[in-house]
Amino acid sequence: MFLLAKDTVKFSILVGFSAIFIDAVIAHGLFWDNDPYWTYWVTKTFLITTVFLFGTAFLGIGILPGLILTAAHTAILEIYYQWLAPVGLPQEPEWLDFNHLWVTGVPAHFLAILAGYLLALWLWRRNHPAQQIERAETRYFAIYGLLATALIVVVDGVLTQMVLLRDFPGITFFVQHILIGFVFVCAWTAYAGVGRIGWIVGSLMLALVWTAYNMYLGPRGLPLRPPTYSGYEDLWWRSFPGAFVSALVGWWLGGYLMKRRRNLEWTGVAMTLLFLAVAFDPAFGQTLPVEKGTNALLAGARASGEGMRVVGPDPTNMKSTQPINGEISIETSEMGNRWSHVQNTDGMRVRATFTSGDAQYEITVDKPMPRHPLGQYTTWSGVVYDHEMHGDTGIGTGKLPKMKPEIALWGWGTVKRDGQVIAAMAPVHIMVSSGERPMPGVMLEVDTEDKALAAEPDGYLHVMWPKVDELRMPTAQTRTRMIVGWIAMVGVVGLFGWLAYSAPGWRRKGVDA
Template sequence: MLKENTNVAVVGRAQTGRRLLLGDVCKFTAMAALLAIFVDAVIGHAMLWGNDPYWTYWITDTLLMATVFGLGTAWVGIGLVRGALITAAHMLLLTTYYWSLSPIGLPSQPVWLDLEHTWVTGLPVHFGVYYLGYVTALWIWRHRAARNVEPEHATARLATGGVALAVAIVVGAGLLQALFLGHFPGITWFVMRIAVASAFTIAWWSVAGRDRNAAVVGGITLGFLLVAYGHFLGPVGLPNSEFRLLTAAPPPAEVHWLSYRQEFLIILPTTILLAVSGYLLAGWSRASSVRWRAASITAVTAPTLALVLLGGGVALYTGPEAKTAFVSAEGSASLGGAPSDGGDMASGSATLRMRVADRNPRGTPLPPHDLVDIDASISALDGTTYTIHATEPMVAEPRGLFSTWYGVGFDVWHHGRSGIGYAGLPSTESNVAVYALGTVREGEQILATGVPIHVMTSSRPGARLELHIGQTQFQVPGIPGGYLRAVWPEYEGGHDQGLSYAQYAWGGGVLGVLLCFAIAAARREQEQNNGDLTE
């Protein structure tokens, strides 16, 4: 047995050097690419940017990453410095691809990324999340060699233990969530998360082992996995309260999504603590012989306390009101027809009162939909007065021509060559932009219902706020030209960007701490493994 363990260690050290066998390159590349895209989803897009790219982004990025990681690993091997260079190469290729060659939303919508999300924040964030995935894969690779992790026999006891542990973690997390948030998440919440946690637990034990260090890393990963599943795929509230046995018609599905504060400041830390504790207890008999030194404990405790303090500050800016915006304008306004008509704008007066909320940042038309409440009045020089009322968000453009952000968008680009809105308008960055369906009246007479209504703010001098009634392909009866546009030189209100800054701070803080932990852990495994120290 001693001879077999020695051979495993020798093979492990050989595999951590510059060159790998072809099979090892494939295994390491698959692990690094999957972990990198997972970190990109949960930290980059969910926690930091707060958006949900179309599914083609995830597939395209994973395949491109597997190609670059695979070629880079075959050429130069694995290691922290080599991995950083490979990650940088992939990041530049991906960024150039989406900036110059392909919209991020195809084939659903031709949505191009703006400068901020592509280059300004895109470069550092994408490098951080991809490199964290790579370093985690590197830690697993070296950990197996350093700890002589050998495959365990697939016994019924081991499989049952993994499922039992997953059940305990999910049930505990669900009960705490119900306690903290004041509502039961639903039976489906438990069923699907038990399935996710069971599969991951057994896979993690087979890949990383069950010692103390593997338990900590695995528990953190499982915590993020469960929260990411809930953020993108698992709304709360299923099944419906109506009981079904032999009823032919299905009941309605009344679901809702958790807020940013609930997901990432309450549920995420709670789930990670439960998962780490459960994994440590399950692997107690396989505790690592390497002791945690005082310096190591301090190195872990200090950043953790810093995150707790940061989370307390972020919580102040992530309440329900952070997703709400009020916009108002009144007095003199310029009135005209469709932007493509090219006609002169006439003078008039108009009033707008608008309250909107961006309640669902995910790539799904499922409710809850965004909140829209628009009241406007436009008085033309000929004495005609039009009143507009809209409370229904435009979840999708009726003909599928462009995205509408499911009704409400904050700090978004549209029009021009963006692929969103009207090409006849210049590219516009709006603090608040809204697409809705409303009713148009002339006096007491209803001219039309279900009319496309568009409101946007801008930074253009003399056109800080615009209201568009109708579309060029949707003529509103009773309005000359079938289209009415009002432009105000100034407006009051808008969306407070405190939420965006808070998300950047929290997502960036978590990413930075985890990346430092991962690099330190990978270097420690390298030292204990006596591997390639030349990088």
């Protein structure tokens, strides 16, 4: 039985969600007892939906089409995770072995996806009576969706990746964008139509979908380079406008070519040659700087002169101190807070020297601590600006008052006493607070939680300079991002409000909704 275009989209999405549910609960939960993580779940849902949407347009729905399409999907899935992508992203990439892919993976994935398809088929048949639909009605719809998506991806490869970013994002990147783009173009076309407004707004929405996927889930570089994730400026000042223009051009061109179907073969050849030309263009070898795609927020501080050192069994007892004299310089780069050190790991460069009693100390920190060693609280990938901690916040220790330092960092440091290294990878926590904030100054803590600094009598170092000599914060960058964000939120409300109000058939006298 064949379905209308809109019903084909509905059924395929139902299959996608049903199949990924069975895959998550039975295959990965009961059978393997593992979690391949978010990029896998979302990308695989789009892969399932893509295969069954395109296949249903040609084969219709039923048990036999389900068996054929499930087999096709299983083959594509195993090939994809064999050569194009690891699991575990956006946290930690893991390339699957032969056993997981081909020995247990093929039958487990086939059965899980088939079960999801049969569940969707049963639900569909209970709610939709059989109709006689000609295959051609949905076949051209699927071809149009694939053609438009391919054109958009090719234009995006030239405009966004080659011209704006000047970096080849990897084959996996293009495969993921085709999967997402095909499902989106078909669903949007089925519900919004192919008119000018639908095409323009659809291009905007596809650009937003791609940007969100690139930000949270989709890496660059695979399969030949380690996965990296784009930062704020690459995403919003280059990728998003490039994707929007590419979608406008590719979507329009797809509609134009579908009206002249006799030219489709030559269009396919031209797109293939253009894509290959882009992929092997020497310009793609010119990458951005080493910290590509990070677009960090930079901050720094400095303090010097007299200070104090906490001594005794309690690192937070500010009444048990002795004087110190020295200086500390702090440079930080905050790369974002997307909860994965693969997506963003902050940068820091700290050097502190001070004299305490008869001893001379030097502490350097250049390795961030992306996570707390025991996961007790977040470290924001190493650096955070203007965030509450300690006190009753659940971050840090409740023995210190709640505070909101301008700069806070967690890292791994080297500690020297009188020129001798006494710790090579000691946990370090630093806070910089100025003005009327609680406990103003620069606070430097070394191993105050475990007190495992064996060469020190108390097992830790806790030093504080009461005055900040210099403080530099990314105020202008932060303000610009917030202004742009407010404008965007108000803009999309206005856009969708106008579209809803002016929808055909709803603007009647006395009716405005």
